[in-house]
Amino acid sequence: MNTSVKLCGVEFKNPVTTASGTFGSGMEYGEFVDLNRLGAVTTKGVASVAWPGNPTVRVTEVYGGMLNAIGLQNPGIDVFCQRDIPFLKQYDTKIIVNVCGKTVEEYLKVVERLASEPVDMLEINVSCPNVKEGAIAFGQDAKALENITSEIKKIAKQPVIMKLSPNVTRIADMAKAAQAGGADAISLINTITGMKIDINRRKFVLANKTGGMSGPAIKPVAVRMVYEASHAVDIPVIGMGGIQNAEDAIEFMMAGATMVAVGAANFMNPMATIEVVEGIEKWMQKNNVSDINEIIGCVE
Amino acid sequence: MKKYETGVITSIKEISAGIIDMSVKASMTSLCLPGQFVMIYPNDKSTLLPRPISICEIDKAKEELRFVFRIVGKGTAEFSTMKAGDTVRLLGPAGNGFPFDRAEGKNAVLIGGGIGVPPILELSKQVKAKKVSTLLGYRNNDLFLKDDFDKYSDVYIATEDGSVGTKGNVLDCLKSQDIPCDVIMACGPMPMLRAIKAFAEERGIEAYISLEERMACGVGACLGCVCKTTNKDHHSHVNNARVCTEGPVFEAREVEI
Numbered sequence: 001m002n003t004s005v006k007l008c009g010v011e012f013k014n015p016v017t018t019a020s021g022t023f024g025s026g027m028e029y030g031e032f033v034d035l036n037r038l039g040a041v042t043t044k045g046v047a048s049v050a051w052p053g054n055p056t057v058r059v060t061e062v063y064g065g066m067l068n069a070i071g072l073q074n075p076g077i078d079v080f081c082q083r084d085i086p087f088l089k090q091y092d093t094k095i096i097v098n099v100c101g102k103t104v105e106e107y108l109k110v111v112e113r114l115a116s117e118p119v120d121m122l123e124i125n126v127s128c129p130n131v132k133e134g135a136i137a138f139g140q141d142a143k144a145l146e147n148i149t150s151e152i153k154k155i156a157k158q159p160v161i162m163k164l165s166p167n168v169t170r171i172a173d174m175a176k177a178a179q180a181g182g183a184d185a186i187s188l189i190n191t192i193t194g195m196k197i198d199i200n201r202r203k204f205v206l207a208n209k210t211g212g213m214s215g216p217a218i219k220p221v222a223v224r225m226v227y228e229a230s231h232a233v234d235i236p237v238i239g240m241g242g243i244q245n246a247e248d249a250i251e252f253m254m255a256g257a258t259m260v261a262v263g264a265a266n267f268m269n270p271m272a273t274i275e276v277v278e279g280i281e282k283w284m285q286k287n288n289v290s291d292i293n294e295i296i297g298c299v300e
Numbered sequence: 301m302k303k304y305e306t307g308v309i310t311s312i313k314e315i316s317a318g319i320i321d322m323s324v325k326a327s328m329t330s331l332c333l334p335g336q337f338v339m340i341y342p343n344d345k346s347t348l349l350p351r352p353i354s355i356c357e358i359d360k361a362k363e364e365l366r367f368v369f370r371i372v373g374k375g376t377a378e379f380s381t382m383k384a385g386d387t388v389r390l391l392g393p394a395g396n397g398f399p400f401d402r403a404e405g406k407n408a409v410l411i412g413g414g415i416g417v418p419p420i421l422e423l424s425k426q427v428k429a430k431k432v433s434t435l436l437g438y439r440n441n442d443l444f445l446k447d448d449f450d451k452y453s454d455v456y457i458a459t460e461d462g463s464v465g466t467k468g469n470v471l472d473c474l475k476s477q478d479i480p481c482d483v484i485m486a487c488g489p490m491p492m493l494r495a496i497k498a499f500a501e502e503r504g505i506e507a508y509i510s511l512e513e514r515m516a517c518g519v520g521a522c523l524g525c526v527c528k529t530t531n532k533d534h535h536s537h538v539n540n541a542r543v544c545t546e547g548p549v550f551e552a553r554e555v556e557i
Contacts, residue, residue, distance in 0.1 A: 024521035052538040059516045059524035075536045268348040
């Protein structure tokens, strides 16, 4: 039985990674989760310098999911390279580093700094809905997305994944723009912009007013977008958005994803990643699927 | 070290209006310290995030944790309907707990306000000090858990309506009763903690306060539950410490609240 997948020349032992921002750099969940079992760990977004993030309240629950407006709090690339990469290198898993910035130059600084680091792929976050400048501005305009992708590709030493926002009119256009800019892969979806109001206090629940929605309630939207994006481009797709179990993961792969990421489900069940990995194996056995690659984009 | 496990509820009852007293058999009990909390997972699939519930008592012999919490939303409402024998998923112990060794040889004052009363109980059992005085603040004469405290230290009561003890808040009580105080350890609503921080700074005494914030993961990964700190935090170096990991107990001077 083969569970390994290949993405841009990198081989992953299985198609399961973590969604950026839900798993830190693996250190915290490493107490419960054997990181060696994961295809890859995708780290929390890192910028050229430390970012303090948004004021609290930063997280709140909604029906079937949650909203977050963390605002990409992170220690900056220097601390990340000294602390987080050596930590992850102890494990037999691939490392995908999520990169954020407010300007093109800031993204480039991080990408350049990572060129000499032992990381397997870069995921460029142009889709965070919770920071005022940069980030999502690049992810909601096809031309800007193509430009930043090509700037990053000029200097990146690792394959580049562009992480797309679902907060657009036509996801296929954004996927095409990333491909036109030279992206090696795309990942989607980031969170869907939402809002929650405390009707007793007549106030926004989140200090940021809006937040990104994640959790099982967004899964059908994500599956549809993964299907549309993967059919619009030739580059591989990493699918995510509400994956809680192996069945969800398989659904994304059938829609066209080569890999899948487990996000908010980590909060709801710290063993979610492992359960997805094991569940895929069980599903393959039960359904006589000898190679997981057979099911990628098989929906008809 | 934290554990993710399934615990079994051994007893559950409403001890006061909307206040639930629940004991759970769990192997993590031996690891727990006063002031730490446990993430408890609802079963209702529309209610996805675990709820951080403070530990009220730790019974290592019986391997049982006691939680006393207020019904405030869907998660705690679901927990309140559970029965003895039901299982519940738990992750913990989470957080740092009270640095109770800091009270050695000193006059310690433990303060609990409202639903901040329960975590002070285990602390009052384990703290070793020259003298321990416990101040409990309530709205009215509904003094839940008060009898449990009487076994372990001198207990003083403040009520907002003046029906029992000092009329006013716990600081009014502390000042009016002339209680010896070299170090404070407290849990309660934010206005109370702000007042304690100001009081401690004015008198130049140590105070350790337990903070509350909305959480998602409870293990330090999501960065949802931060509070402003005067020094660079351990994780992101941006003066935003994680309440679930570096906290929930902070030296009052270290946090901006």
